[in-house]
Amino acid sequence: xxxxxxxxxxxxxxxxxxxxxxxxxxxxxxxxxxxxxxxxxxxxxxxxxxxxxxxxxxxxxxxxxxxxxxxxxxxxxxxxxxxxxxxxxxxxxxxxxxxxxxxxxxxxxxxxxxxxxxxxxxxxxxxxxxxxxxxxxxxxxxxxxxxxxxxxxxxxxxxxxxxxxxxxxxxxxxxxxxxxxxxxxxxxxxxxxxxxxxxxxxxxxxxxxxxxxxxxxxxxxxxxxxxxxxxxxxxxxxxxxxxxxxxxxxxxxxxxxxxxxxxxxxxxxxxxxxxxxxxxxxxxxxxxxxxxxxxxxxxxxxxxxxxxxxxxxxxxxxxxxxxxxxxx
Amino acid sequence: xxxxxxxxxxxxxxxxxxxxxxxxxxxxxxxxxxxxxxxxxxxxxxxxxxxxxxxxxxxxxxxxxxxxxxxxxxxxxxxxxxxxxxxxxxxxxxxxxxxxxxxxxxxxxxxxxxxxxxxxxxxxxxxxxxxxxxxxxxxxxxxxxxxxxxxxxxxxxxxxxxxxxxxxxxxxxxxxxxxxxxxxxxxxxxxxxxxxxxxxxxxxxxxxxxxxxxxxxxxxxxxxxxxxxxxxxxxxxxxxxxxxxxxxxxxxxxxxxxxxxxxxxxxxxxxxxxxxxxxxxxxxxxxxxxxxxxxxxxxxxxxxxxxxxxxxxxxxxxxxxxxxxxxxxxxxxxxxxxxxxxxxxxxxxxxxxxxxxxxxxxxxxxxxxxxxxx
Numbered sequence: 149x150x151x152x153x154x155x156x157x158x159x160x161x162x163x164x165x166x167x168x169x170x171x172x173x174x175x176x177x178x179x180x181x182x183x184x185x186x187x188x189x190x191x192x193x194x195x196x197x198x199x200x201x202x203x204x205x206x207x208x209x210x211x212x213x214x215x216x217x218x219x220x221x222x223x224x225x226x227x228x229x230x231x232x233x234x235x236x237x238x239x240x241x242x243x244x245x246x247x248x249x250x251x252x253x254x255x256x257x258x259x260x261x262x263x264x265x266x267x268x269x270x271x272x273x274x275x276x277x278x279x280x281x282x283x284x285x286x287x288x289x290x291x292x293x294x295x296x297x298x299x300x301x302x303x304x305x306x307x308x309x310x311x312x313x314x315x316x317x318x319x320x321x322x323x324x325x326x327x328x329x330x331x332x333x334x335x336x337x338x339x340x341x342x343x344x345x346x347x348x349x350x351x352x353x354x355x356x357x358x359x360x361x362x363x364x365x366x367x368x369x370x371x372x373x374x375x376x377x378x379x380x381x382x383x384x385x386x387x388x389x390x391x392x393x394x395x396x397x398x399x400x401x402x403x404x405x406x407x408x409x410x411x412x413x414x415x416x417x418x419x420x421x422x423x424x425x426x427x428x429x430x431x432x433x434x435x436x437x438x439x440x441x442x443x444x445x446x447x448x449x450x451x452x453x454x455x456x457x458x459x460x461x462x463x464x465x466x467x468x469x470x471x472x473x474x475x476x
Numbered sequence: 477x478x479x480x481x482x483x484x485x486x487x488x489x490x491x492x493x494x495x496x497x498x499x500x501x502x503x504x505x506x507x508x509x510x511x512x513x514x515x516x517x518x519x520x521x522x523x524x525x526x527x528x529x530x531x532x533x534x535x536x537x538x539x540x541x542x543x544x545x546x547x548x549x550x551x552x553x554x555x556x557x558x559x560x561x562x563x564x565x566x567x568x569x570x571x572x573x574x575x576x577x578x579x580x581x582x583x584x585x586x587x588x589x590x591x592x593x594x595x596x597x598x599x600x601x602x603x604x605x606x607x608x609x610x611x612x613x614x615x616x617x618x619x620x621x622x623x624x625x626x627x628x629x630x631x632x633x634x635x636x637x638x639x640x641x642x643x644x645x646x647x648x649x650x651x652x653x654x655x656x657x658x659x660x661x662x663x664x665x666x667x668x669x670x671x672x673x674x675x676x677x678x679x680x681x682x683x684x685x686x687x688x689x690x691x692x693x694x695x696x697x698x699x700x701x702x703x704x705x706x707x708x709x710x711x712x713x714x715x716x717x718x719x720x721x722x723x724x725x726x727x728x729x730x731x732x733x734x735x736x737x738x739x740x741x742x743x744x745x746x747x748x749x750x751x752x753x754x755x756x757x758x759x760x761x762x763x764x765x766x767x768x769x770x771x772x773x774x775x776x777x778x779x780x781x782x783x784x785x786x787x788x789x790x791x792x793x794x795x796x797x798x799x800x801x802x803x804x805x806x807x808x809x810x811x812x813x814x815x816x817x818x819x820x821x822x823x824x825x826x827x828x829x830x831x832x833x834x835x836x837x838x839x840x841x842x843x844x845x846x847x848x849x850x
Binding site (some may be wrong): 190192232235236237240241242243244245246247249250251252253254255256257258260261262264265268271391394397398401439441442444445448449451452455456457464 | 559622623625626629636768769803804808809818822823826
């Protein structure tokens with residue numbers, strides 16, 4: 149009986165552990181989305197920027213044998229595409245959804261095209277050696293603490309053994325809350341997404357603020373991409389983001405454009421994905437084959453239900469999607 | 477005062493799209509050159525692959541058929557200022573509609589009854605997948621872009637679970653339905669032409685192409701020659717004025733999304749009834765998203781959409797040829813070109829407009845001063 153209890157506990161903790169790993173890129177991208185959309189710029193190109201960064205990071209890490217250089221390269225490319233998005237939406241007042249979509253499609257094509265040209269492996273990068281990736285960091289005293297029942301398991305399986313980018317993901321949430329609600333820059337950034345004409349009349353450049361917001365979003369998407377290919381995985385595979393950028397977008401809406409809410413939504417969506425992975429092919433009592441597809445579709449379904457206003461109400465920033473035209 | 481005159485019509489609908497495509501091709505050419513291949517050689521390979529080789533034109537037109545349907549779907553919604561990026565999911569569900577009819581009735585209905593029924597089912601299922609986001613936008617204010625994105629993923633989950641579950645045919649591993657009987661096959665164009673005594677090579681081009689052209693005429697009549705089309709354009713251009721004129725905006729949004737979804741759903745007939753003769757996983761392969769590029773390039777006009785579809789059909793078919801000719805360039809190149817075209821003709825559409833406006837108003841004033849002096 150004690151054994152069964154401990155085993156179930158271990159299974160549960162392992163599922164939570166998997167949740168953290170799966171949720172990290174979602175969290176980073178959701179925070180990116182919050183920065184961009186709070187400033188009034190719709191960003192459906194989270195997916196594409198993450199994919200571009202995942203490729204660049206893996207390619208660089210593989211060629212230079214350094215995950216840190218890979219991360220920096222991934223961030224750089226992601227930021228370049230953020231600036232392209234800004235150039236289209238802020239400078240040329242283009243349609244923000246179309247620009248984001250263009251970047252996503254461009255990313256799908258560009259990563260595979262360049263990948264084949266460099267590595268000739270059908271669009272993949274070579275498998276990264278251990279030293280070329282972000283390795284898991286074991287926290288101190290694992291051996292000592294792990295003998296304590298329950299808490300030991302939590303410490304050993306859930307808290308210890310993550311790579312550093314998982315922690316960066318959580319720090320990003322604190323960073324986002326702090327910047328947006330505790331600094332003057334954050335106040336202005338939120339104002340520019342609600343009432344840009346007020347910010348403009350205070351003599352502050354709307355364009356510059358919005359550019360800063362999309363660049364921060366680019367940095368966060370870049371970290372998320374590098375996490376996928378050089379920390380969570382060991383190399384780039386074509387289309388490896390597989391809709392994660394859109395799930396992050398859904399989580400951001402689900403969290404009502406608030407960092408804490410988005411974090412919880414990411415953890416929930418990550419948990420669903422972790423559970424689905426564990427239930428693949430498992431026969432459940434009463435239900436039969438586990439409804440894995442249904443569990444995986446839950447984030448999309450829940451977001452539609454929330455947007456329909458059936459539970460709660462998600463109100464986007466007021467000036468979102470509208471290019472700002474300076475009055476003369 | 478600096479009021480700029482609108483551009484001449486031929487510049488707006490002719491020159492600007494051409495400039496956009498050329499810039500997109502130019503940027504792609506740079507990428508090809510960076511990869512270490514000759515962009516002009518790659519271009520020639522694509523043109524030959526799309527038009528010159530035996531049967532290649534048929535393939536180009538077969539791809540174009542898909543793009544005409546999804547392009548029309550996006551365009552109709554655009555006229556009401558609705559951005560339907562759910563064409564992919566609507567087409568996917570359209571395939572389910574056509575597939576269910578065929579699986580159910582292909583053993584006892586003759587082709588003459590079965591095919592029209594299947595076509596209607598594909599439009600109906602597509603319309604259903606468009607009308608729900610439309611309803612949510614109209615009645616609940618849920619942003620149509622986000623809901624249609626979610627509906628694409630939901631459609632994919634539904635299709636995966638059905639094709640791997642209930643609809644999977646016994647005795648095989650791959651997630652697809654059983655093959656339909658011959659009654660469910662749309663006539664192939666090369667067979668019809670061969671019957672008439674023409675010597676044409678085999679291609680997957682089928683009767684759907686003709687249906688797509690008819691849909692273009694239908695959309696033209698709808699948008700520019702009907703009361704409903706007038707209401708759709710009124711809602712798109714000035715919702716307040718439309719409301720003041722007694723048009724129900726909510727009703728128009730819902731109807732427009734049903735039509736848009738139905739057109740996207742029809743794309744499935746080309747793939748399911750025309751080529752695959754069964755429902756397979758991911759038969760939409762991104763054609764729904766290409767429809768956005770097609771509508772942007774074609775300026776939301778059926779004639780423009782036909783031209784843009786031909787361009788994209790040629791790119792897809794020519795892109796397949798790249799796979800054979802080069803070890804370093806693949807059809808993903810085409811995806812890149814597509815992304816660039818959406819970027820330049822959609823998101824950056826104002827970039828070339830302003831300089832051209834300046835240029836043409838300068839030309840116009842020069843003419844006037846000359847006339848005055850002369």
